[in-house]
Amino acid sequence: MDSSSLVPIIDTIARQARQASFSLMSLSTAKKNAVLLRIAALLEAEKEYIQTENDKDLRLGKEKGLSTAMLNRLELSEAVIASMIVGLREVCALPDPVGAIRDMVKRPNGLLVGRMQVPLGVIAMIYESRPNVTIDAAALCLKAGNAVILRGGSEALHSNIALARILQRAFAEEGVDENAAQVIPITERKAVNIMLQQEQYIDLVIPRGGEGLIRFVTETSKIPVLKHYKGVCHIFVDKDADLHKATPIILNAKVQRPGVCNALEGLLLHQAVAESYLPVIADELGKNGVELRGCPRCLRILPQLTAAGDDDWGREYLDLKLVVRIVDSLDEARTYIQQYGSQHTEAIITENYSTAQEFITTIDASAVMVNASTRFNDGGQLGLGAEIGISTTKLHAYGPMGLEELTTRKFVVFGQGQVRS
Amino acid sequence: MDSSSLVPIIDTIARQARQASFSLMSLSTAKKNAVLLRIAALLEAEKEYIQTENDKDLRLGKEKGLSTAMLNRLELSEAVIASMIVGLREVCALPDPVGAIRDMVKRPNGLLVGRMQVPLGVIAMIYESRPNVTIDAAALCLKAGNAVILRGGSEALHSNIALARILQRAFAEEGVDENAAQVIPITERKAVNIMLQQEQYIDLVIPRGGEGLIRFVTETSKIPVLKHYKGVCHIFVDKDADLHKATPIILNAKVQRPGVCNALEGLLLHQAVAESYLPVIADELGKNGVELRGCPRCLRILPQLTAAGDDDWGREYLDLKLVVRIVDSLDEARTYIQQYGSQHTEAIITENYSTAQEFITTIDASAVMVNASTRFNDGGQLGLGAEIGISTTKLHAYGPMGLEELTTRKFVVFGQGQVRS
The missing domain is CATH 3.40.309.10 (Aldehyde Dehydrogenase; Chain A, domain 2)
Incomplete structure (x- = not known):
């Protein structure tokens, strides 16, 4: 596909994610947890379908001569699916980070000023071979009230599309906007380039993988990026x-x-x-x-x-x-x-x-x-419950990023008619 | 100057800033406050020198046909210098945000895990006509333990260089690394381009000014940027x-x-x-x-x-x-x-x-x-004491940024020999 035909596709995905993020912002904790448990149930019920699709990726990977280590990372074995299900239940059990108002003070003019923990909005995840990241990242983003756009490695495309279907079925069955988690079904790198320009729709990009991928994302993105290049x-x-x-x-x-x-x-x-x-x-x-x-x-x-x-x-x-x-x-x-x-x-x-x-x-x-x-x-x-990555960027997050790092704080001001003199 | 001769100049400034940031990281509150008061005293003592240099900018500005509004923003009048001095005293009176360890918990394996408030490191400020930003930004960055690189508008160059001399004299007299605050003495925009690539030395860029400047910085920078494009x-x-x-x-x-x-x-x-x-x-x-x-x-x-x-x-x-x-x-x-x-x-x-x-x-x-x-x-x-800008970026800061937003939190772990199983 040339860029001109990719732009409207990526643009639509990003716009839909932004739209979904508005309803996620005030989704109740009970509803978010219900969706998480529904995803877990569907992973269990649709194991065969997932593994059939995963087999396609594994076969193609072998034909392409992927290393054993790469093929291992790619495989959605019984154990990997089981650990995805455990992960969903763990995220379900974590406290909802959204909505708390902290540090409320009364200013001399009587204004009450506090800081409310709110979702970031739309998060784009860019990662390499492990398809289980699709579920792990979607779960954390959802619990923190964010829409997520998932862009996994090309070698995991069938697996990721299968997992996306599970996610969207779970959303639909719980009456949540299906665009809360979308997988980009295009393997060309140009698709990532286009996405990284969409700062009007996307609030944060998290790349996970080799240093080459992360440098490419950092250099291309107009959207803030949280990442670490390497761990020495x-x-x-x-x-x-x-x-x-x-x-x-x-x-x-x-x-x-x-x-x-x-x-x-x-x-x-x-x-x-x-x-x-x-x-x-x-x-x-x-x-x-x-x-x-x-x-x-x-x-x-x-x-x-x-x-x-x-x-x-x-x-x-x-x-x-x-x-x-x-x-x-x-x-x-x-x-x-x-x-x-x-x-x-x-x-x-x-x-x-x-x-x-x-x-x-x-x-x-x-x-x-x-x-x-x-x-x-x-x-x-370190006690965060789960992590979506580790940041050495210093801005926003320094170290492992859990649910709290997937939110931000806005100022809330309760007045009684105050004006500024 | 062509780019090849600019690169080593900007590179040296950025490297010196990084080096200075290491000593600022653990500078005592008393020392930081002493520097702030020393800057205030020097602004008072060197008022004539500052205004002579500022007059050069004002004269050049009139020749170039700057609007009255622009010339007003450029002027370091008695009142503006007085307000810079008041600002320094206010920052001096604010609590030092650095060093507190919060949210310390004991993990099941006995590890004590907390989060220590630490400086960001090196901050680059890019701003337009008001030269008083040079002092205001330097004061806030210093109090939060950061080195700062200041890049004001070309029309304020004489004023900014004069203010940089004051800053550096204050640092020298207090025995603090003079590179804690440096003004880039080059008006060409290429200098900014080069600086915005130096993510190995600079942790954060804050642009302040018109939407055009801010879009240019966001699109060019490899370093995280905190900004707002506009306020509607x-x-x-x-x-x-x-x-x-x-x-x-x-x-x-x-x-x-x-x-x-x-x-x-x-x-x-x-x-x-x-x-x-x-x-x-x-x-x-x-x-x-x-x-x-x-x-x-x-x-x-x-x-x-x-x-x-x-x-x-x-x-x-x-x-x-x-x-x-x-x-x-x-x-x-x-x-x-x-x-x-x-x-x-x-x-x-x-x-x-x-x-x-x-x-x-x-x-x-x-x-x-x-x-x-x-x-x-x-x-x-809103009670932050002072602000270095307002962010609508959501990442790291959403709203006015005070001293706390000029720091980050690192994990500190106190063990007794624990290993991971």
Whole structure:
């Protein structure tokens, strides 16, 4: 399709979403929850249909030579469908973030001024292979009172269209505007370009996927974007670290799930502990299949270590690889993190009260941690209930985004005839 | 200058700002306040120097044929300098928004998780003629712990450079990084283009000025932008309005300062009151020099009224002009506001409890008001102490932005060795 024929299609989807958002804005909590449970019931009832459509994507993916990892992400197995259903029930159980008025004050002229939590309006999600995001994102957007436009990966098109049918049937059966969640059924990237210009209809864009996709969205969009490019997370083992805490934390952060954004990518060792601790942690990491790359000072302690190259510093391996550097002080660790970190997650291992406080206060990242694994930077783990993504944008949300981050606050003013003098 | 020579200049300014932001992040409240008072003292002491430089801009402006209104905005009169000094003292008196940890919870695994209010980092302000914005914006950014890059209008260049010297002297005398506030001394628009690509150094862009400038910034920037394009504000006089309240509110909203974004631009009258009230309010507005333009139903009641043209609906006059339409219901008023409003400020005049609640809940604007003038949508009036602008972006800030909106919240996690299972 050429752009001129795509424009009216995308324009219609966006306009319909805006229109739906008006009715969602004041939808009752009971109605939103009823829709969520209806989606869960339909996923259960229509499992076969979903898997038939998913099979088409899997077959095409195999023909195209997708990697096993990609095919795994694409598959809507029994377990994945079950977890989508559990997710819907969890979102149903979360408190409705919409409608609360907070911080109400009385101004000297008698005006009552407060801030009401309200939906953002229309959210566009742009994501890659996992089709379960279609349901997860739709559920969170709906609970926060937003309409959502979903644009998944081309390799998941049949699956996403099938899931969209489920969503729309659930809306229809509950008497909610069917355009509350729409899937863009066009795989051409031009469709995304066109959508990203529609700031009159769309309030927020959330891209999830590889750095290339996210950079493309950020550079193209006129609409605000919440995203993180990557997660280059560090752990700093301070001179006052309890090394019995350090080892399990480092192993957990690196090994438990190396392919995710909150996994450990760089280890900083205070010089006072490096001599004794580097051999210990190198051995433990080695036993877990991790390939270490060290700075010149590390190599003086452990000559058999691979030397880190210039491009190892600040690299997001997403793999069982780890770069390690010895630093002289917290200051040096901070300077390193400022240069090579991605403002995602940074942790310190220390028993020193003042050092912990200084780290927490002066390190700029969406989550800063003392004596805990970087893997905890996750909406569920930090108590948000669920997450739609992690932002390192700082604006609006810094860190995991839950239901509250899918809303905004407007000012409400109750007067008795006041005018401004 | 060609772009290739501009790039390193802008790059250096942005990099210096990022570097300064690291030290500002943990600057004490006492030090920030000392700097603010030092700036105030220097403005007082260097008044003559400032006015000499400002005279150069005024002379050049007259030669270029700037309007009297433009020259007025450009002038750093005694009164304007005095109000800058008062502004600095007010910002000094506001509570420091940085460092508080809120919503701390204990997770089931014992992790303590809270959210710490932290500076955004580096803010770029892009504005037009008023040079006093240079001081006002620098003061707010500093108090919130941010570095700021200031890019004022070309017609105010001498004034802005003079004010930048004052700022930097104050920083130096207080031992604070002089790059905490920098003025871009280049008037070419290309300099702005280059700056708007520097997302690695700049966290937020706030443009203030005409719609053309703001659209240019939004379309060019890779960095998040907080802005409002325009203020098309309405008052809906409901069938249950107390008309003794309606008249002074409408007059205040339209007449007190017609050239600002929270002034009234459209009046909606419920059909039940239109017949009797339109002649009254038309007469009052006429006495105040306001030119009314009405819908066909208005013209049937007051045939001498000017008929509104298609482009009058949703127009930001910024002038003593007002468009008026008769509607059948709150629903119709809401549909009108959805179509023609700018999500800035919307008000209802009513004594009906349920109608007021419905208006507050279902109208999407940065401030929604009952029985009060739209002119109250202002940071000072709503209790923020001061404002750096008004956002209708919804993301991060919706409405006036004060010190809190110049910060963000990062997650802080206090562990005792926890790992993720």
